[in-house]
Amino acid sequence: MHGGLHSPGTVAVSAAAPLALVGLTVAIGASGSPSLQGTVAIALCNLIIVLGLQVFIGNSGVYSFGQLGFAMAGGYLAALLTVPASFSAFQTPGLPALLSEAQLDPLAATLIAVAGSVLLALLVGLPLMRTSTLAIPISTFAFLIVAYNVLANWDAVTGGSGGLVAIPTSTSVTSAGLWAGMAVLAALAFKWSASGYRLQATREDEAAARSLGVRLMGERMVGFVLSAALCGLGGALAAQQSGVLTPNAFYFAATVTTLTMLVVGGVRSVLGATVGALAITVVVETLRGFEEGHRVFGLPSLGETPGLAAIGLGVILLAVMIGRPSGLTGGREAGELLRRRRESCSSSARGHGVRLTSIPREGAHLDRGTKRQELVADGVSLAFGGLQVLRDVSLVLRPGERLGLIGPNGAGKTTLVNVISGFQRADAGSVYLGGGNVSGHSPARLARAGLVRSFQAALPFEQLSCLESVAVGAMGTGAGRRRAVGEARAVLTRLGLLELSAERAGSLPAGSQRLLGIARALATRPRYLLLDEPAAGLNDQEGAELVEALRDVVADFDCGLLLIEHDINLVTELCTRVQVLDQGRTVALGSPEAVQRDPAVIESYLGSGYPAVAGA
């Protein structure tokens, strides 16, 4: 995998480790007693469901409590498609003839069950993924309850709360193991796809991801549907393993169990899902032995104590959440764990801040073939409650131009950038890009149109490497993985950050994080770049180096730059025109020298002395 985001060795180890665990489990199960075979086959089905949870929860960082609803759907579909017609006649009399007479081959039934789960996920996800990050756990939980309620009460079609019997048992340890292996590969492939990286970027920082062109709902939807496919597969295989199916099989208790497996192993990694699922199965089976009053491992019996396994699960889950919230694997894949030694030496990276080299940019294609037109904000006004933050502000940024936007604290600079970049809606006024009215467009849509902004805070994608972070910039605006990696390397090289490629963004010093934020934005190939106080929080030397970098880079990348700053010296050095805001109004506009002589500016801004510290 030349030019990938990980070395071939890392990729191979990361895939091999969970596959080896699955292989080991199959080997143990296949040679065991029939009851052990059953336990192992069910464990593998659970593993597939946990991998399904990992795909959505791990990559999006949003907990869904409803994914087991898709296991219900997959299980019931597979069951209804395979139960012999003679049984269907009495346990599901209301079933359409097409389904009740169907007695499909197990593989065909499984595939249809997966397809059905995907359809249901599309139907359910379209509204649910629109709800806010805070509401998704609740709305998905509501979906689980609705699914259970329907299955448990639609007696004529689903067999009601008594469920279904006489499902042909076709799932063996080997077949479950094969499916689980494929699920491992699918989860890893998604995690390392462009789509997977965009989703992970929303997990790390929603606003930063959207500013790079990532469509929040769309990416969540992709993860949600793939997750549902795996959960549906696990449900279908489990139903065909046990031969009976009740609505309770995938309800509240199963949700707690599978979530515990995922959290214990480590939500962010496929290895974690695998380790967690298998380890918790061993624990639960042991506790269940006690629960039924058996002697386990030579320990004395406690007599029958229903609920013991659940208490054990709850205690483990609680202990992990408190003591090691990132799980046994720390959310890393096997290959990344092997590389840990290098990462622990990252103190060497802390030493060097912003450092620039003048390596020419590779693969430059400056002529975008697009019409070079202006970015215009026209008569923008905005009030927060009684506070008028912007009063009829207009702004023109020409292609390739460097415009400074200065003003004292509270002048409305950041608010203006928020309006232009789509993060806030103005009460009045419009924004035009390339001649078209783009007022009210989402940040992601504007980024795809070539208008990208940075933030006052660095907002790093903490858990992603520098290379991955910058690649997300290119992926966000539609590049595939391969091209994004090339683009990211070029930008990192240009900004002198290439040697930090493999470092986690969260481990960098502030100066490098700031520069990384600009690198991310540049990787989108913006036509217009809006930088909100890029030097805030940097020391004088770092700030000076940043100015140098910006001067070169903006010329190279051929984009218009809007630079918001407190520090008028920085703006004077870098910009050809300066616009001064005060109390939401434009008070001056012209060359840096002219603006500095302007009496209105001197009174409102310079007269009070240059503000020493840039506010956050």
Added chain:
Amino acid sequence: MGLMNFAQGEFIMVPAYVLYLLAGVPFGLAAAAALAVGIGLALGAERIAFRPVRDADLSAQLVTSLALATILQSVVMAAIDTRSQSVATPSGLSESSTILGLAVPNLELVSLALGAATLGALSWILFRSRVGLEMRAAAENFEMARLLGVRANRVLSVAFAISGALAALAGILLVTQTGQVSPTMGLTPVVIGFVAVTIGGFGRIGGAVLGGVLLGALSSLLGAYLPDGLQPFRDAIVFSLPVLILIFRPEGLLVRPGGAARI
């Protein structure tokens, strides 16, 4: 406090079991004991489970509370029984009083009075008392409130004590209405509460009340007008329709104006 708690349902269930275990003790005394256990349980949960994950994100806190809920539920199942148990309630509550010529069940009167008294007391604590002010400040910006001298641990303890007391009251009322306790009795009320808060808008008492009233009204209307054949699906409909509200108001019905986060 920016925390959603799955175990809130178990804060309802455990005090209800206190009533069951104290059968034979005078009801008032048993109820007082249940209230005390509810407050103690909430305080203990805050200290042991929630304080360590206070700085984690909302999802992590939700999962932590899920773990706590599972433990409490399973302990009751293991110690008592998985099936529901019946509880004798004072006979006075099942009789009716005549008010202005209308026969009103005493239980309804008590529920109504308790509901009004609780809402009044809660509003007083939150909006008139010092600790209420501290609590609202901490809910807005925990770190800033601490910097200004709000004693974080005390505020959180008081918040949990209040929620424990409210849950215990709900548990006592549920038992007197149904005469039964079961290990899973807390699930439905807590889910209704979650959905109510979500559609009403987080962080607003008014939102929670509005959401709760909407859900209650919807459930009653469906109970009255839904054809018999569809009655079993009432819960499914009750939980589906509110989600539709979120499609059009992703932040809930009541959100503060200009509430966009500063970036």
